[in-house]
Amino acid sequence: MSGVVEPDLSVTVGPLALENPVLTASGTFGYGLEFEPFLKLDELAGFVTKGLSPRPREGNPPPRIVETPAGMLNTIGLQNIGVDAFIRDKLPRLREYDTAVIANVFGETEAEYVEVCSKLDQAEGVAAIELNVSCPNTEQGGMIFGNDAAALHAVTAACRKASRLPLIVKLSPNVTDIRVTARAAVEGGAEVLSLVNTFVGMQVDVERRRPVLKKVCGGLSGPAIRPLAVWMTWQVHEAVDVPLIGMGGISTAADALEFILAGASAVQVGTANFVHPDGSIRVLRELREWLKEHDVATLRELIGAGHSKAPA
Amino acid sequence: MSGVVEPDLSVTVGPLALENPVLTASGTFGYGLEFEPFLKLDELAGFVTKGLSPRPREGNPPPRIVETPAGMLNTIGLQNIGVDAFIRDKLPRLREYDTAVIANVFGETEAEYVEVCSKLDQAEGVAAIELNVSCPNTEQGGMIFGNDAAALHAVTAACRKASRLPLIVKLSPNVTDIRVTARAAVEGGAEVLSLVNTFVGMQVDVERRRPVLKKVCGGLSGPAIRPLAVWMTWQVHEAVDVPLIGMGGISTAADALEFILAGASAVQVGTANFVHPDGSIRVLRELREWLKEHDVATLRELIGAGHSKAPA
């Protein structure tokens, strides 16, 4: 006996107005166009590109991936076509779609981050920038930008100045207290936080007595990390005032709702895109059904609703 | 055509000489006696008790556990019978077994840790103490002992003085760089490090729109965390010189060997004890078979062998 005919799925994520809360995660959706055979890009609220660097990168030697219990490790090494080729070859085609193109950006130095952000600022058709700060800072001896509040504050502030585009900072989960880095990013000028990037892990090939991945360690993603990512989203929601985009192991509407109830205004689907090429659309459609079945008129009323102290 | 008749599984873990490398993890094996119906305690190298506090504790209100993808969250709240009842009611029966009884210890203040360690020092039949430092330090506003190098150094040093028993410090994985806390524990007097304790996570009950666990968050264990735990073992092996005991999602010989090749001298089986009450013995027997099949005469030659740069 539902009164809701078509639930309102639209959300406002800081400066971004999205038709629905389902985005796809960087590195799991290429440059979007690869998914044309499998889904209508227009149906998605938007997607995040593979991480873009100032110049093209070939990435790490293989093996680069391995499955783990309910997850996978990857050490792609940020292989990408570079920001110039992205703007030249991909953006024009992407502009044909009614979907938010969020450019994921990384560099080995603060200057590289700034370089990519400035170039994107000049380009047409980019809805927002997401900073991937889970990269080793070559100027600081390999320390990870995102694991150090001061470095994170600095790189965020520099990128904030380099472009007028909405700025999302994507938090690393490999920290003692994610609220500390979350606050640093917000103080540095992040308008939105997305979380989480992958957890560092490794697998040993017992037969060969050496690491499976050529580069020894990689990033863990997939359902295995969901409980950790939901908890971080929950904590950051209580610590800062900017909107959040949650991710980590989402492959069903229920998974997405865990993040939304914990405080995320939108979500990104990552590894699940590999399991089903239209994995993101499946989440979106299930979410719409769920809202109908539960008689929820607007998804917005669920954002952060898990924190309410009232007994359910 | 194996030349190995009976492989030598014995290991030396600092001051501890063990018949084989398979122990069971604190909180997953009760006080050992609960497993009498299911296995021969003598067959295990040893086991770690449920965490012991100065006085009995009732623990947290339910729900206390929930399954997650390839893992489980728990918030038992360190329910235990207290160190006095352990010494009085459990140790006499445990002395009948030829197995190393390792007492897991925790407190809310440094003084509580010291109190439990002193009492165990006087008791007969305790092979070693394992400090559980993943507890909130009530004197320091709830900061976790094990997530702060200075607090960890202090509590380790205090416990080191309080007893002559071999001292194992169990590291928390919820830190930015586990090598830092590993070094602090060693400098504080830890003779062995065990790792890892559980990762903090949560699950949201989407139907009820609130956390599944009464205490909101809990500790994630099981196969899901294995890649993270192996990586931490790998890193700590390169950072300190004391022997390591590895754990996190071990349920087969191959899982155990990942930790051993990464640098652990022994392993603990945790959540797998819930899946099969004799889960630990299964790992041990598989390990023995594996060594035979692979013609490995002594398990010791595998400890840390994954680090060797030689191509296999």
Add this chain to the structure above:
Amino acid sequence: MPRDITTAVLANTDLGAGNWLLEFGAPEMAAGMRPAQFFMIGIPGSATILRRPYSVCGLPGTFDDRPHGTVQVLYKVVGQGTRLLASLAPGARITVLGPLGNGFNEPDDAETTPVLVAGGIGSAPFPAWISKLKDRFPPPLMFYGAAGADDLVLADWFAERTELQTATDDGSAGTHGLVTEPLSRALDRERDRKLKLYACGPEPMLQAVGKIAGERGLTCELSLEAHMACGFGVCLGCVVPVRRDGDEVGYDRVCLEGPVMDARCLAW
């Protein structure tokens, strides 16, 4: 002494409305197993790693058309574990740990009439229990509530062996409303008989039944549910608050001190 076996599914029958009857061979486990004791059942190689607790529904002899030495489990699909269980075809391997827990206790004397209260899939332990009580106690009174008629699984079986009254939330069968209403009425009517209550079902129902029994001074055994990891007393995950002597509140394990508990002991 619980055993841990790997065995094959013999039958897995869809009873409609998401209710299923699983059958496997476990003659040694069944010998000496008490009604309301339970199994932890796992599906190796599946997406779930922990086993799930299920009461024994049928012991050898309970369902006289079933092969000798087999046991039955009645279950409802509510989440991933039960969904996977329902997907198993005969021949599929499962792991079974049991018997676990304490089980129902018989009435103290042969004149006492057992009063059985089941809510939804909470009917699961009653077939074995009814078979065990048969001919040794007066025929039980049974009160069986569910969401709708489809959920009153095995109602015919129960009707043949008990004085059955049903209730449904939607009124599609029996009384329209909660099962506790016909129960209270009957208890008031039967004041002269000696009665002992046994209930299994959702927590709010168990609380209500415990209260109803308490108000009338009747002994009431409740078979509880809880999230379980181990099922044999070591994870401490499955506790419920209980009143100890002296009214102090502590935690008992549903898997070991329960699943059957005296309603008066619970500190809900």
Add this chain to the structure above:
Amino acid sequence: MPRDITTAVLANTDLGAGNWLLEFGAPEMAAGMRPAQFFMIGIPGSATILRRPYSVCGLPGTFDDRPHGTVQVLYKVVGQGTRLLASLAPGARITVLGPLGNGFNEPDDAETTPVLVAGGIGSAPFPAWISKLKDRFPPPLMFYGAAGADDLVLADWFAERTELQTATDDGSAGTHGLVTEPLSRALDRERDRKLKLYACGPEPMLQAVGKIAGERGLTCELSLEAHMACGFGVCLGCVVPVRRDGDEVGYDRVCLEGPVMDARCLAW
């Protein structure tokens, strides 16, 4: 255009020594699928989340006794995913994404004799390929190596359709030793014929075959393996080092630019 379907296992046959033949219905996917293209096959609800890549072994017509519209996959149990696949009974649900990758390319002219080299389960793509080449090119020479006689699956089928030479590591069938030995000898013998090589098997074998072909100036297509997450080009997990124009080394995706690659392009 790849499709993503959920379908039922029609047959799953144990061929011995850990080798299995899986059959499912996929008429639309099969139409236009090329030999050495592959599927990503997943087992919903299982302990594995990522799908696994398997070559198409039989297309409609390849095995003439098989029902119309069905395809076959030949696989060997090597780890958890293949073990779970082998546990599936007819009726079990699998997800299948395909056709993926590029497939083998026919010889340039009708006089060229195809030379097929298979190592172990690397024989999988050849039945479909042999059927496609049939009557349009000279009968293929085939070199098939494996650990032992038991691992030479479908050897009789191949023997009827090719000039087959086998080799085993343990000497239990064919030449004792590596398959590359009879291969080199044959290539040296057949210098006058136009030949094109197609190989599938373990990496060391592919490297050796590529080298043998290169030394003799023969074109050689290798069907490669790699760990895959997606199978359709987006995860960048499955790359192999290749020589680009100008001898610069870069990475190509086995799933999209491959799995069939010209041996000369690989920078192993």
